[in-house]
Amino acid sequence: MKNTDYKKMYEKIYNTLGDLTPLEVDCGVLCDGACCKGDEQTGMRLFPHEESCLKVAEIESGEKLAVCNGTCNRSYRPLACRIFPFFPTIDENGKIFVEPDYRAFRLCPLLSHSDEILFDQKFFKALKKVGKFLAKDDECKEYLYKITEEIDMYHSFLYNE
Numbered sequence: 001m002k003n004t005d006y007k008k009m010y011e012k013i014y015n016t017l018g019d020l021t022p023l024e025v026d027c028g029v030l031c032d033g034a035c036c037k038g039d040e041q042t043g044m045r046l047f048p049h050e051e052s053c054l055k056v057a058e059i060e061s062g063e064k065l066a067v068c069n070g071t072c073n074r075s076y077r078p079l080a081c082r083i084f085p086f087f088p089t090i091d092e093n094g095k096i097f098v099e100p101d102y103r104a105f106r107l108c109p110l111l112s113h114s115d116e117i118l119f120d121q122k123f124f125k126a127l128k129k130v131g132k133f134l135a136k137d138d139e140c141k142e143y144l145y146k147i148t149e150e151i152d153m154y155h156s157f158l159y160n161e
Ligand code: SF4
Pocket: 027, 028, 029, 030, 031, 032, 033, 034, 035, 036, 084, 085, 107, 108, 109, 110
């Protein structure tokens, strides 16, 4: 995709996910909202050019992190927060999958207790679509490859592969 209109692309992505989350209920009750409890040094990594349409949180320019104080207007939260703890991974043929983001394994009970949880399949379908939208843009596709590699590395580390 040449000359991507990123604002439009992320709006489409946010709309695709809508209010969907991995569970039909608020998973924050399982862990007291652990993933929103960073400090001023931590933040959620933004997807390429996502800052063009973010209205929430402070953007750390060099690192492209969205740093928040643990509360936000959910309608404006970054994509990384909307899809946590899953990620649209990509294989060498450009095929998109939705996989647990193993970087969050120790933090998020949705991953460590996944066998006991009934997930909302609509969320996974929407996230796969989101991955396909992202893969149409070269920079975003590169980002998917980079994060897929990180997730694979964490997976190998966790399971000693
Ligand atoms: S850490 Fe996991 S279970 Fe807890 S609020 Fe975040 S996504 Fe939900």
